[in-house]
Amino acid sequence: GENVEQHPSTLSVQEGDSAVIKCTYSDSASNYFPWYKQELGKGPQLIIDIRSNVGEKKDQRIAVTLNKTAKHFSLHITETQPEDSAVYFCAANPNTGNQFYFGTGTSLTVIP
Amino acid sequence: EPEVTQTPSHQVTQMGQEVILRCVPISNHLYFYWYRQILGQKVEFLVSFYNNEISEKSEIFDDQFSVERPDGSNFTLKIRSTKLEDSAMYFCASNQQGGDSPLHFGNGTRLTVT
Numbered sequence: 001g002e003n004v005e006q007h008p009s010t011l012s013v014q015e016g017d018s019a020v021i022k023c024t025y026s027d028s029a030s031n032y033f034p035w036y037k038q039e040l041g042k043g044p045q046l047i048i049d050i051r052s053n054v055g056e057k058k059d060q061r062i063a064v065t066l067n068k069t070a071k072h073f074s075l076h077i078t079e080t081q082p083e084d085s086a087v088y089f090c091a092a093n094p095n096t097g098n099q100f101y102f103g104t105g106t107s108l109t110v111i112p
Numbered sequence: 113e114p115e116v117t118q119t120p121s122h123q124v125t126q127m128g129q130e131v132i133l134r135c136v137p138i139s140n141h142l143y144f145y146w147y148r149q150i151l152g153q154k155v156e157f158l159v160s161f162y163n164n165e166i167s168e169k170s171e172i173f174d175d176q177f178s179v180e181r182p183d184g185s186n187f188t189l190k191i192r193s194t195k196l197e198d199s200a201m202y203f204c205a206s207n208q209q210g211g212d213s214p215l216h217f218g219n220g221t222r223l224t225v226t
Contacts, residue, residue, distance in 0.1 A: 034214055034215070041219070042220075046215070091155075093211040097167070098167060099211065100215060102155040
């Protein structure tokens, strides 16, 4: 099945700086890649997603890029704020079923 | 905005006991899921459910687990005889079009098996 790897596992940035989280996937058939933010005690919340027919997608301070050839996709957060502090998970769906495969998560801390 | 709701938020049970975790998916969604997250680890797929039957399940979802949609709104996960290693956060999720559409998660049930 699909294997999703995520780096780094922890990331600390100063408020106002950018943060980048990277994921790789193994199954070239994967075609849908969501990113989730998980705050303490809550379920993962979708923040942005990208499909395989698109190379980049942006929503205000958040952007996602996808390189199908290299099988990796990245989350970019610009002008970080303390409320961006959370655990971020990438995921992939290999288009052979409904199951999503998640990365191991990145704990982002934005230092005021 | 519609939400996936889960009850209870925390369940403590003794090893060997049966537990039922409850979920109300978003009303116009057709696909329902259970995922679990052991403390500090990744979110792991357990099972997906569509058209009143299991569509996929993982190796974790063995004979001790079952799911049911007893009525038009609830979706339940039953663990027949809990083990210590079943302690985890269990998340219910739903979406409209299966693997091609965003998953919406509930806030989870923290299951503690003692």
